[in-house]
Amino acid sequence: MKWTSVDLQKYDQAKEYIDTVIVPLAPFQIGILEASAKNADQYDILTLFSRELEKELMGRIMLAPTYTYIAAAEKSEEVKRLNGWTNHFKKQPFKQVLYISFDPSWRKIASDLEGEFIWLPTASLKDADPAAVKGIIRDQTMQTVELIKSFW
Amino acid sequence: MSDEKRQVSRRQFLNYTLTGVGGFMAAGLLISPVRMAIDPVLKHDEGGDFANAGIAIDDITADPQRIDWTIDQVDGWYESEVTRSAWVYRNDDDEIVAFSPICKHLGCVVSWEGNDDYPDQYYCPCHDGRYYKNGVNVPGTPPLQPLDVYEQEERDGMLFLGKIQPHEEA
Structure with missing residues (x-):
């Protein structure tokens, strides 16, 4: 399910079946060109990828809006805010809150997070042709699906 | 002779002209609503809803295989x-x-065979829903209807798939 009015209606009628929230975490910045452009590309890929993931498992997961933060921000502050999100979800009640991100810096403080952190290796899609992109995204989706299943 | 010449009187001439012009105006006004009213009849079913699924008929076996294809959606x-x-x-x-x-x-x-415990069945990872090979849902699992079926057609030895329809049997 996505965070849209149509899906929220479906969610309301099937609450007992949808027990997992997926929150994509994406850093952003507007500054040094190279780093900013990289963040922007990754943001796109993460969006694409989380949509695929949602399509595959829509009957059991709710895809939350992407959590964005300034790339250089102090992570301990972000953890507090993110845990606020997680508590909000768990009140629903959702049993599992999973974060997905390409940003490896969460790893260090993952134990402070109240949900499970899943780090995804970055797939560089910049120069690939559309058919190849589809294949790469699909592969990564299926592998992540397997990983998510292990939480259930 | 003069009677012959005056066969069309001024009154008649005006009548004819007015009727003609009025007829044209009425036709002009009516033509678009009429066209709209009969539009559904004129629409031809082009069968363009079918898309090449990218698999040859001969490559389809008794084992279900997953195929992916793209369609242009307008x-x-x-x-x-x-x-x-x-x-x-x-x-x-x-x-x-x-x-x-x-x-x-x-x-x-x-x-298909998405779970090792249930060979020869379709498996849904979300809530352990299962379907037999013929698409019918396994009783006692969450799904209450059989899997939907694509309309299909063979063209030049390739499989073309169209609209999704509810499963007929069962």
Whole structure:
């Protein structure tokens, strides 16, 4: 399910079946060109990828809006805010809150997070042709699906 | 002779002209609503809804295989490419069947033999929904309806799939 009015209606009628929230975490910045452009590309890929993931498992997961933060921000502050999100979800009640991100810096403080952190290796899609992109995204989706299943 | 010449009187001439012009105006006013009213009859069914699924008829076996293809979806003025998927196989009567992989419970994607405990069945990872090889839901699992079926057609030895329809039997 996505965070849209149509899906929220479906969610309301099937609450007992949808027990997992997926929150994509994406850093952003507007500054040094190279780093900013990289963040922007990754943001796109993460969006694409989380949509695929949602399509595959829509009957059991709710895809939350992407959590964005300034790339250089102090992570301990972000953890507090993110845990606020997680508590909000768990009140629903959702049993599992999973974060997905390409940003490896969460790893260090993952134990402070109240949900499970899943780090995804970055797939560089910049120069690939559309058919190849589809294949790469699909592969990564299926592998992540397997990983998510292990939480259930 | 003069009587012959005056066969069309001024009054008649004016009558004819007015009727003619009035007729044209009425026709002009009526033509668009009439065209609109009979439009559904004129619309031809082009069968353009079928798309090449990218698999040759001869390559379809008794084992279900997953195929993915893309269709151009036009939504108003917005055209986009949409990926569709299906599980196709040849059933016992040698007919080709293409199932939509969308679970009838809450819409997850099912896969053939997706769980080692249930060989020869479609399996939905979300809530352990299962379907037999013929698409019928296994009683006692969450789905309450069989998997939907694609309309299909053979063109030049390739499989073309169209609209998704509810499963007929069962």
